[in-house]
Amino acid sequence: MSATNTDVPALEARGLLQRFGGLTAVDDLSLVVQPGAITGLIGPNGAGKTTVLNILGGLQRPTAGTVHVDGRNVTGWSPDRRARSARLVRTFQTMRLFPTMTVMENVLTAASAANPRGDAMAATREAVHRLGLDDVRETLASTLPYGRQRRVEIARAISAQPKVLLLDEPAAGLSPRERQELAELLGELNRDGVAILLVEHHMDLVHAVCSEVTVIDFGRPIFHGTVADAMADEAVLRSYLGPGQELPDPSLSVTEGAV
């Protein structure tokens, strides 16, 4: 993976505001993902997490605020330009695989779009291998078990050789074992220099991989700090889970291989 400039954040959002008519979905949100970090973005349903990823990835033009990648202002850039020129790549909450294409073809389409002048086939092979999909290279994506389809989706993102990876609920529908494997994969990518912003409801995954989290509620940041501190924070407990609720037991931590 490409070298990162350690003097500036890998990803920085400043003062993001997103209005949809009368609804303010994101309200003065700033966040930073440092090079070499995995940062979590968590919050209750409807808090604005996907909208933030849409803004960061270029699908949604914010009402106000800026997005910088490795020090460059990419706020007006399309998703394609962000992928090609800033190496900022995202996955989606709902899978977007081509069901009638094989695993290789699915990954190759993403690799080709992100590396128009590079060796897309080599990037594809590497991503497929890295995600442990060699045995199903020529299998139609739609016929794979759900957990492996999720892997194809991540292989598509990795084939674009990202420096910054935005993941929207990558563990949705995965078993505890698959979440553990995902945690290991994210750790590896991170050690290779990929900065990651992780939107996730599964606290065991967040706990296992994130050095810090930003918690949002009604589009506003209500906490930033370590996962352990977030899980003990009154405001987070109140607004993230509702009155009288408790956060999931972190002893289910995927790093311990439990369950």
Ligand SMILES: Nc1ncnc2c1ncn2[C@@H]1O[C@H](COP(=O)(O)OP(=O)(O)OP(=O)(O)O)[C@@H](O)[C@H]1O
């Ligand atoms: N295009 C849109 N037009 C109008 N309202 C929208 C639009 N996109 C999102 N919203 C609203 O913005 C708010 C934030 O939605 P968003 O999907 O970003 O939340 P979320 O935290 O990702 O939720 P979840 O955890 O359920 O995926 C919600 O009230 C949602 O209904």
